Structure formats: C-alpha cells, structure tokens
C-alpha cells in the first residue's frame with residue numbers, strides 16, 4: 001500500500017478533527033501521510049512540501065486549517081494535485097471564517113471544500129478520486145456505501161420494533 005494521500009494541517013490542534021480523514025482512509029486501505037504545516041508560521045516548509053508532493057507519489061492533498069485558513073489555497077497554488085480543504089471549527093467564529101476562506105477561492109486555483117470539521121468526507125472524496133484509476137479502491141468504496149445503507153435499514157427496523165421511547169433510551173445508554 002503506497003502513500004497516495006497527503007493530509008496536512010495548520011496546527012496539531014487540528015489533529016482531532018483531521019484524524020477522521022485518517023480513520024476512513026485506513027478503513028478503505030489507502031496509504032496516507034500526515035504533517036503539521038502552517039501557511040503563516042512555516043511558509044517555506046509549505047512551499048517545499050507542496051512542490052515536492054507529486055514527485056513523491058502523492059496524488060491528492062487534504063488540507064485542514066482554522067481561522068483565516070490559507071493552507072489549502074496556498075497549497076493549491078503550489079501544486080497541480082487536487083486539494084481538498086477542511087475548514088476547522090475554532091475561535092469566536094466557530095469555523096465560519098475558515099469555511100469562507102477555503103470555499104471562496106478566486107478563479108483559476110480550485111480547492112474542493114467540505115463541511116466545517118468534515119474531514120471524514122474529505123477522506124471519502126479523496127478515495128473517490130483515487131478510485132477513478134484504481135478498481136480495488138472503487139470496490140471498497142462500493143462496499144462502504146452498501147454497509148452504510150444496511151446500517152440505516154437496521155436502525156429503522158430496530159426503531160419500528162422498539163418504538164421511539166425505548167429506542168431513545170437505548171441511544172442514551174449507548175452514548176453513555
């Protein structure tokens with residue numbers, strides 16, 4: 001399993017959220033690497049990372065950042081690889097600042113943007129891009145979608161069988 005996805009984040013305080021991307025890529029058996037790289041604190045390191053990523057075999061970059069969130073946009077400016085931006089919820093604007101910074105890229109340099117804290121979807125989107133040229137990944141994504149559908153069907157069956165009160169109580173017990 002080669003490393004095909006680069007997951008970068010502006011701070012280690014983003015790791016809790018970005019670990020959702022790591023987890024789903026592990027579930028899909030896709031190789032990835034992780035790094036903390038800040039567009040404003042370590043701009044030169046970001047330049048080296050973005051310029052060298054494709055040459056090292058990285059095919060897609062997932063970049064998470066909070067606040068003014070320049071990391072995904074600057075990365076996309078430095079490489080031809082697809083870049084997926086994850087707005088991280090933080091500070092007084094609770095991620096809305098990062099969402100707008102990332103989604104409102106001026107024309108010419110695209111960044112695909114997922115929801116605030118949507119790192120799991122970022123991982124899944126990266127997997128779907130890889131699946132265009134990898135049938136094994138495509139099969140694992142199909143199985144993942146089928147399992148998600150089956151889980152919903154099972155919940156619906158249990159809700160009908162238990163009734164809403166018992167189901168809610170059971171949910172309360174599960175969440176601790």
Ligand code: RP5
Pocket residue numbers: 009010011012013014038064065066067088090
């Ligand atoms: C951004 O500022 C990071 O992406 C992070 O979301 C936010 C806060 O960083 P720390 O002050 O926790 O390092 O650059």
